[in-house]
Amino acid sequence: xxxxxxxxxxxxxxxxxxxxxxxxxxxxxxxxxxxxxxxxxxxxxxxxxxxxxxxxxxxxxxxxxxxxxxxxxxxxxxxxxxxxxxxxxxxxxxxxxxxxxxxxxxxxxxxxxxxxxxxxxxxxxxxxxx
Amino acid sequence: xxxxxxxxxxxxxxxxxxxxxxxxxxxxxxxxxxxxxxxxxxxxxxxxxxxxxxxxxxxxxxxxxxxxxxxxxxxxxxxxxxxxxxxxxxxxxxxxxxxxxxxxxxxxxxxxxxxxxxxx
Numbered sequence: 001x002x003x004x005x006x007x008x009x010x011x012x013x014x015x016x017x018x019x020x021x022x023x024x025x026x027x028x029x030x031x032x033x034x035x036x037x038x039x040x041x042x043x044x045x046x047x048x049x050x051x052x053x054x055x056x057x058x059x060x061x062x063x064x065x066x067x068x069x070x071x072x073x074x075x076x077x078x079x080x081x082x083x084x085x086x087x088x089x090x091x092x093x094x095x096x097x098x099x100x101x102x103x104x105x106x107x108x109x110x111x112x113x114x115x116x117x118x119x120x121x122x123x124x125x126x127x128x129x130x
Numbered sequence: 131x132x133x134x135x136x137x138x139x140x141x142x143x144x145x146x147x148x149x150x151x152x153x154x155x156x157x158x159x160x161x162x163x164x165x166x167x168x169x170x171x172x173x174x175x176x177x178x179x180x181x182x183x184x185x186x187x188x189x190x191x192x193x194x195x196x197x198x199x200x201x202x203x204x205x206x207x208x209x210x211x212x213x214x215x216x217x218x219x220x221x222x223x224x225x226x227x228x229x230x231x232x233x234x235x236x237x238x239x240x241x242x243x244x245x246x247x248x249x250x
Contacts, residue, residue, distance in 0.1 A: 067155075067181060071171070074159035080218035080230055083152050084211045087237040090244055108247025112240045119236030126229025 004076040012077035013124060016085050019069040022062050024092030028100055029059030081127050088120050133198030140194030141203050145210035148187035152210075153217040154180025160222075204245030208238050 033055030037046065050056045073082055091113050097103040158177030163170045171177060195203055211234045218224040 067184070071155055071159045071162070071177065074156045075162060078218060078224045079152060079156040079222060080215050080224045083149075083214040083218075084230075084234050084237055087208070087211065087241065090241060094244065106247045106249075108243050110247075112243030112245075112247060115236050115240030115243060117240075119233045119240060121233075122229055122236060123233035126227055126233065 008076035009127065012073040012075070012082065013085070013127065015069050015073040016077075016082050017088065019066045019073070020086060020089040021092055022066050022069075023086070023089035024096050026059045026062035026066065027089075027093055028096045029055045029062065031101070033059060078127075081123055084123055085120050087116055091116050131199055133202040137194050137196070137198040137203060138206060140190050141206040142209060144187045144190030144194055145207055146213055147183050147190060149210045149213035149217060151180045151183030151187060152214050153221055154183055156180075156218075156222060199245070200248045201242060201245035204248075205238055205242045208241045211237060 033053050036053050036055070037049045050060060070082070094105070094109055094113050098105050154176050158171075158174045158180055161170065161174060161176065191207065194206075215226065215230060215234060219226055
């Protein structure tokens, strides 16, 4: 880690923050695309379904992009910092669930979202001091 | 509703394998060279192993999250963050800090609250 500059570490954190948004988008695509798959189909049918259903394909392709972004971020940042920050994707998933799938927001979910954001903030602040 | 032990074991296994995958990605990322990025990525067995472990862990999660209470299973998914803190120190010499434990602790609590609010 010694050769990474603070600017590179900051950039890593920004890459991960962006990738958490993409993770949530991938999950929303996969969730809305899964309805197009026949229920109880075999493993091979499911694999073909993923390749031929645009939403599913896009969702899984996004996961591939996210993996590439993670690797770039990990070049210059600590794994113990980057990995927990991915939890921010839970927050975006909760927001998308309410906006796109009209799931209700309740006090537990809201509290969870706020506590996760504070946890990520603590990690981000901790990095600045090192 | 009771969470089956099998679901819990699938999820714990998934978070363990996923954390190994994260360590693989980190080990691979450290060995990427700037001049030869594509080549050093494709010929990198650590990256490949990390990605494979991720894929396997996602299969474990699919099985594990099918049945049971999310308020029990979501925190088990997040155990992966704790495992990763451990691997980061063991393999990459990243120090344990108060901020990391406090941050991960908050995330565990937040994820548990989300599970409680998910009504299953």
